[in-house]
Amino acid sequence: MSEPRKPGLFGRLFGFGETPPPAPETPVPETTKAEPFAPAAEAPAAEAPPATPEPVAGPAADEAQSSREVPPAEPAPQPPPVEPPPPTPAPARPFFAAPAPPPAPQPEAPKESWIARLGKGLKRSSSAFGDKLGALFTKRKLDTATLDDLEDLLIESDLGVDTAAAIVARVSAGRYEKGIGEDDVRAILAEEVSARLMPVAKPLVIDPARKPHVVLVVGVNGSGKTTTIGKVAARLRREGKSVMLAAGDTFRAAAIEQLKIWGERTGSAVVARPQGSDASALVFDAFKEATAAGVDVLLIDTAGRLQNRTELMAELEKVIRVIRKQDASAPHDVLLVLDATTGQNALQQVEIFGRMAGVTGLAMTKLDGTARGGILVAIATKHKIPVHFIGVGEGVDDLAPFDAADFASAIAGVEK
Template structure:
C-alpha cells in the first residue's frame, strides 16, 4: 500500500499519524454564514482514492477522531459515515469538507418564546404601520350636553303668627310637655296644681300669673279629670288678660314736631336695628325722618345707622367715633327743628343698668335734649332681649327711673327666647309693649298683639 493511501486508512482507523492540519484562515473560511460569498475551500493533498470516496458521498462527511470506526464498511458506505456524528454536532477543525455546499447554521441553543416567535412572524409578514398621533375629540359645548338644573323650590313664606309661634317654640314646648306630663288620666288635686305652678314659674311667666292660672283651674274642677288641651286653653286666656292692657301701638302724632324718640337699653339688645326698622315704617307712612348716631363708642353702630339711612332715605347726623354723645344729641335737635323733620330717632350707646357712671351719661343726654324742648324726649323706648329672662325685670326698673321709659320693644324672639318674661314684666310694671321682633329683617318687627302672643306661648294653633 502506498504511503499516501496508508496514511488515509490510518487516520480512519485511529492511526498515530497526525491529521492534516488546517490553518486558521481555512477554518474561518469554512464556517462563514450562507449569506456571505461562497467560500474558497482549500483541499488538502490527498490520494486519488480519497477523492473518489469523497465525491461519491451524498452529504458532508463528518468524522470525529475521538470516535474510532469499527469496520471498514463505514468507509465504503457514505450513509453509514453520516450516522457516526450527532445531527447537531459542531464542526471540528479536522473535518474535511469536499462538497461545494456550505454548512448549515447551527440551531439557536435557546428556543424563543411563542409570543416572540409570533411577533417575529408578524413583523416579517406585515411591515409596521407608521404611528399616527392620537387626536382627542374636542368637547362639545356645555350648553348642549350639560343638563339644566331643576329650579330650587323656595320655602313658603311664613305668616306673622307662624314666625311668632316659631320664635316662642322654646317656651311653648316647655309648657306643653310639662302640662301633658301632669294632666294625663288623673283627677285634679292639690299636688297637680303645685306641679303646674312650678312649671309656669320656670317658664318666666311670673308668680302672679302662675297663681292666677292655678286658681282658675281649681275653680269647680277638684276630683275631676282635665285634659292637657283644656289646661292650655286656660293658660292662653289668662296670659291674654295680662297682656291686653299693655298691647298699645306707638303713637307719634301728638302734635310735637319734631317728635323725639330716644332709644335706650343694654348692650346687644338691638337698639340700632330697631331704629332702622322704625325708620322704614315711618318713611312708608310718608313721614320725614332724621336719625342721630348717638352710639359714638362703636364705629360699627355709626356705620350701621348710615346704611339704614341710605335704605330708608332718612338723613343721618353722625360724628367721629368717641365724640360726646350729649353734644351730638344737641346738634341733631337743632338740625331737626331747622329742617322741619317729623320724627327724630336718637340712638344711644348700650350700657349696663348697674353701671352708675354710664347711667349718669344717659341722664346728661336727656338734659341736653330738654334744652331745645322741655317736653322732649317725647317717647323713650327700652329694647329688651327676649333671651335674658329674669334680668329683663331689673332693666325695666332701672331704665325706667333714669330715662323715664314710656314703652317697650321685645327683640330676638327667634327660637331661643324665654318669652314668658314679657308676661311677668307686664303684670308687674304695666308698661306699653309697642313692638316685638322675630328677626333682622324690616318685616320682622310688628306691632304687639296680646292674643297672638298668648296663643303662641300656649302652643295653640
C-alpha cells in the same frame, strides 16, 4: 532564487531542518462595487444571496477585504402612519350674536304670615311649658298636689307669681278631684295671658304736629338697640314718613357703622361723628339738623349701659337734658329695648331705666332665642308700661307691633 538547504542526518531522522515548499498563490477574485440597494419589491424572492469568499491571509487579502463594500441590512417594513381625523369646524357665529333668552321667572314662595313666624319664634317657650304640662296631667286627677305642681311650672316659665296664681285658680274652679286635659289648661293659660297683656298692647304713635317727633332708644349692652332702630325706621319709611337717625352710641365704632348701613337700606339721613365724640353734642346737632330739614321722626341711638352703673345712667340723663333745652316736651318717646333671654333681670331694667330716663314704651327682642318668653307677662302685670314691638328674628320683618291675643296663643301653644 537560492536552492533549499538539505537537512543533515539528524534532521532527516526526526524531520527537522527541511524547508517546506512555498504554497501556490491563490488568485484573488476581482471585487466589483456593490450596486446600490434596490427595493425589496424589485429583487427576485427565490434568489439566494452570493456566497462570501473566505478571507485569505496576507496583504493582498487585507486589501481586498477592506475594498469590499458590505450592503446595509434591509429595514423591516413599517406600517403606514395613521393620520388623525380632521377637526370638525366650529359653526360659524354671526358678528352680532343674539342675546341668550332670559331665564323663566320662578314663582315666589308664599310669604309666611306674622302669626306663623311668631309661633315659630315662641316655640321654645311653648314647648318648654307644654312638655312639662303634658307629663303633669297624664292620667292624673286634679288634686292639691297637681295644682301646686302647676303653679311651680308657671312660675318657672317666668309668667310671675300673680299670673300663676290667677291661672291655678281658674283651672281649679269646678274641676277639683276631676280629670282635666292638657288642652283645657292651655286654653285657660292663653285666655289669662291675653287678658293681662291687652291693656299694654299699644302701638308707637307718631305725632304729625311735632317735627321732629323724637324717639330716644335706650337699653343695656347687647339688647339689640341699633338693630331695633333700623327695623323701626324701615317700618316708618314704608308708612311714608321721613326719618333721621342719630348715632349716639359713640363708644362703639361698630354701632356707628351699623347705623349708617341701616340709613342706606331705609333711605334715612344719618348724623354721626367719629368714635369717642361727646354723645350730648351729637344729639344737639342731630336735633338742629332734623328741625331744619323738617323730618317727621328723629330716632336717637344711645350707648348700652348697665342699669346698676350710676355714672353711665347720669350720662344718659345729660343727653335728655340737652334735648329738652331745644324742645321742653322732647324726647316724646323713650323706647326701652329688652333682651328676652335675660329673664327676670328684665324686670330690674324696666324699673331703673323707667326711673332714670322716663321709659314710655318697650320693645322686646330675641324671643326666638329663649324659653323664657313669659317674662313679658310678668313685666306687663307689674309695671303696666306699653309694649310697642316684639321681635322673633333677625329679618327686617321679624319686628312687629305687639298683639296680645297673638302672643298669648303662641306662648300657650294654642292655634288661633
